[in-house]
Structure formats: structure tokens, C-alpha cells
Amino acid sequence: MDAFFASVELLRYPQLRGQPVVVGGRHRWHPRQLEDGSWHFARLRDYSGRGVVTTSTYEARALGVFSAMGMMKAARLAPDAYLLPARFDAYREYSRRFKEAVAAVEARIEDRGIDEIYLDLTGHAQADSEALGARLQDAVRDATGLSCSIGITPNKLLSKIASELRKPGGVTVLRMEDVPARIWPLPAARINGIGPKAAERLRGLGIHSIGELAAAAPELLQEHFGRGYASWLHEVAHGRDERPLVTHAQVKSVSRETTFERDLHPRRDRAELSRLFTGLCERLAEDLQRKGCVARTIGIKLRFDDFRTVTRDLSLPRAVADAAAIRGAAGQCLRRVELERRLRLLGVRASGLQEAAAATGEAPSAQLSLLDNLD
């Protein structure tokens, strides 16, 4: 989906179309309706405090404002940009609608988050890729009023890259033989799985483009990245990717975390920290119960004022899902951390998830096997 969150906001506030608009920050910046019926919107320059840009319109991106950028930095770059708080419930609803519209064209869908999917269009009745892409875009637009960009290629790796070549609203069809001309000139970091760290290390080897990565000596890559990652780099640089479509995956973990408005002192702000901690555990318990899950492992995450992050976790003899048990386990984790600095973030995580219905009683280790006595 193109600039998904921002585009959903523009459906609600069409008067902001064509303007730089930023979605993000921390609540408190809701538009308000004036007596004459017109709306008053906050501007980025009004913003103060923590938070990052969640999504920006293409007009805001033209001013250098991108996702994950700190809000205060964004405000310096685009002080006049309009500022809207994120409304996740609305985005989830539009997400559901666009996926449903696509499913009517092709049922097999791999969910890649709130605004992205993969489809397997192999052997689809509509054999013309461009026409099929246009049909998918029409279906999404009819259902949501939103535009999307599509890449149609032999695999997920190339489709992801291709979908970004003609944003917004583009359909890009690539074949394997197009890889040298269309893919190799792109920066290596455009490959899904090459992040900032790997891109930086590649640059250190003089490798900037995907083409340079494809031409790199396998021994050089192996020396710097290890065998597994090196051979993956070599394969993806040639556009090769055999990953299948994953149409249903079970959730592995759920978590809740919060960054405080101001850094909190472990002792002086103990009462407030304790209250926040309990609140996170309660929300996590609700999440688990809503999903019908119980968790064998409970963990915590702390971020100090210097941005150092630590985690601790604890596996329990029995899976749990209630707030008190989560709070108890998380509290034990917390005692294993030396709290010598102020905190900026606190989080709680549940993993080792099982279906609540299937998870009665002890783990199966209590059962005796006949073989136990034979070794």
C-alpha cells in the first residue's frame, strides 16, 4: 500500500491532499473542529517531545521526512507539514478491507504485516501480468479508495524490489533476464534482509550496488560474512529466491512496551514504574487471552537513558496467561537487572505460546518412556 497510514488519513481529511502530512508522534495532536465547521490541524513545528515519524505523504518525503525519523528532526526539516496522530484501529480496518479485496482475485495470500502481502499468481487465469496487476489495483481502490504498488516477478525477493520501482500506483513486471538491467544498478540495501549494518560492511568492501555484490568474489564474502550469509548474498544478488508462499503462520510471541515521556529513575520513580509495569502485564494478558494463547516464557525489556537495551526472560514450569502470573514472572526477571541508570523504556513479552485449550497440566516431560530405563 502506498504511504498507507497517511493515505488513510487523507481519506478522512481530503482537504490535506497535496500537502506534506506526517503521521506519528504521541497522541495529543488530534485535529479539532472550529465553530465555523472548518478543521484546525497541528503543524510539525508545534510538536515537542519524544516519538518518531510513522508515515509521511510523498510531499513530506520530498522535504526529507521519512518513516522512523525522530519527530524533532522532522520538525526542523518540514516545520509547516501537517501533523496527525496515528489511528491504528482505522489502519487495521483498511488493512482487512484491502486484503479481502485481493483475496477475491487470488485467494492464496502471505500476510507481511499491515500494508504488505505476497501472492502466488502462477497459473492464474489472467495470464497477462500487466492486466492482472491493474485488476488487483482496481479491486483495492474500489474497496478502500487507496492506491497500491505491485511487482510481478518470478519470486518474492524480486517482487518486493519491483513493487518499489514505480511508487506510488505502479505495476512493475520483471523477468529473470531483466535482473542485470533493472536490479543490478540498485543499492545493495534495497534487498530485503540487507539492513543498515550489512550495507555499511558491504560499502567497506567497496560494494555499493546489487550488481557489484553479484560480481564479488565468493571467497571475499565468505571471509567477511560467514558461509551461510555469504552464499545467501550471492544468490539474492543474482535475483534467485526459492522461498515458498507462507499462507498461514502461527504467532510466536506477543509483547507490549512503552517509551516514557521522560526518563524514569529506578528508585525515585519507583511507584510510577511499578504502575506502568503492571499495566503492561495486564495488557499483555488481555492480548494472550484474546488470542486464546498461554505462554511458557515471560520476558522483560529495558532501555536505559543511554539507549542500552537489556532483556531477561524466564521459562515457567506451566504456561500462563493471567496478569498476576505474568507480573510475577516479569518481576523475577526484573530482579536480575542492575538498575543503575534512568530508564526510557519498559516492555513485557510472552513467548513459547501454546493454544490455551491444548495446554492443560504439566509439560509432556512428566510422561515416562519405556526407553528411559534402557540406556
Add this chain to the structure above:
DNA sequence: TCTGGGGTCCTAGGACCC
């Protein structure tokens, strides 16, 4: 002016088991 919140996957050491 520091840098959100929700996830997945990988690595690596140690405990423990057979």
C-alpha cells in the same frame, strides 16, 4: 533534538540428557 512499537530469525554459550 536522540532514536516507536510490534514482530521474526539467527547466533552462541551453557546446562542437561542419552
Add this chain to the structure above:
DNA sequence: TCTGGGGTCCTAGGACCC
């Protein structure tokens, strides 16, 4: 007297993605 070779689970951290 230098002590194998498998395996799983637990824990911590980090890269990466949306």
C-alpha cells in the same frame, strides 16, 4: 588420564522488517 557425539532447552543479544 585429558576426557565422544549426538540432541534439546534456556537465555541474551542483535539484525532486520513493517
